[in-house]
Amino acid sequence: MPDKGGVYFVPALGGLGAPHWSSQARGLITGLTEASTRAHILRATLEAIAYQIRDVFEAMELDSPGPLGELWVDGGATRNEWLMQFQADLLQRPVIRSLSPEVSAIGAAHLAGFALGWWPDEDALASLERPRQRYEPRSNAVPELYGHWKQALKRTALH
Known part of the structure; x- marks a missing residue:
């Protein structure tokens, strides 16, 4: 699907979490026309994941001493190649994906x-590191879509 036909989905079905923290926000699909298809809604749903991550990324940058250089990701959604590239384009920063989708569990193990002494030092532990895939920003056009996301977010508030 080359675009989402102007459709935006804000998945505030149980309110909005970080960084908005609005329990009163409600989910929203906006921009629907008679030409809208299921594919447009699906694409808008995938994009919503990336927009929410950018919201949190920007909040983290405000709390950091300088700009964040890249985003490291893991989890089931990271298996979607298109989503990872869209995220890199949206952030205008590299996205680094572990090839192990549940790297948090591996890290905990x-x-x-x-802690139990199975590895003698941090270097031995670092040698267990797994390969990653890197997504570099390829498009400058994607960030302008973020302004429309912000407008859709404003519409989720109950008055």
Whole structure:
């Protein structure tokens, strides 16, 4: 699907979490026309994941001493190649994806083993590192879509 036909989905079905923290926000699909298809809604749903991550990324940058250089990701959604590239384009920063989709669990196991003395030092633990895939920003056009996301976010508030 080359675009989402102007459709935006804000998945505030149980309110909005970080960084908005609005329990009163409601989910929203906006921009629907008679030409809108399921594919447009699906694409808008995938994009919503990336927009929410950018919201949190920007909040983290405000709390950091300088700009964040890249985003490291893991989890089931990272298996979607298109989503990872869209995220890199949206952030205008590299996105680094572990080839192990649940790297958080692996990291917890490694740290537990380290605490038990299974590895003699941090270098031995670092040698367990797994390969990654890097997504570089390719498009400058994607960030302008973020302004439309922000407008859609404003519409989720109950008055």
